[in-house]
Amino acid sequence: MPDLLAKDIMTKNVITIHKDASIEELSNVLLNNNISGVPVVDDEGKVIGIATEGDIIVKDTDLHFPRYFKLLDSIIYLESLTKFKNNLKKHLATKVYEIMTSNVISCSPDTPVDDVANLMVDNKINRIPVLSEDKKLSGIITRADIVKSMVLNK
Secondary structure, three states: OOOHHHHHHEEEEOOOOOOOEEHHHHHHHHHHOOOEEEEEOOOOEEEEEEEEEHHHHHHHHOOOOOOOOOOEEEEEEEEOOOHHHHHHHHHHOOOOHHHOOOOOOEEEEOOEEEHHHHHHHHHHOOOOEOOOOOOEEEEEEHHHHHHHHHHOOO
């Protein structure tokens, strides 16, 4: 795959959602298009996050306060308090920007496909937005795109 670049295998017509869309709108976009996640864009069309089925599922799960014990005058949590806080935010969310993952791992159109594949594996992600220099969406690459490129370029 060394000769292939992101722009060679990316999907160019990408379905996105605006950051102020409702969770219901996000659910409908995912279901109606048979996809599991979408880039989230701001008013200028710049990618600011990724929203997935997993984010919606967290919102609809039962929220459990982390277990803890008291030792002297201290409280020691047995589970991650940060994870609880993040889940609480998603649980109370009504807008896409409240549940999206804002730390977006992306690539440029000229990123070699090998590097894109490594980013996916190293970060345990299923999709990578392909962004231009001004952070606007050029396309998206999924794991399926990587597999197709491997089969077609043997």
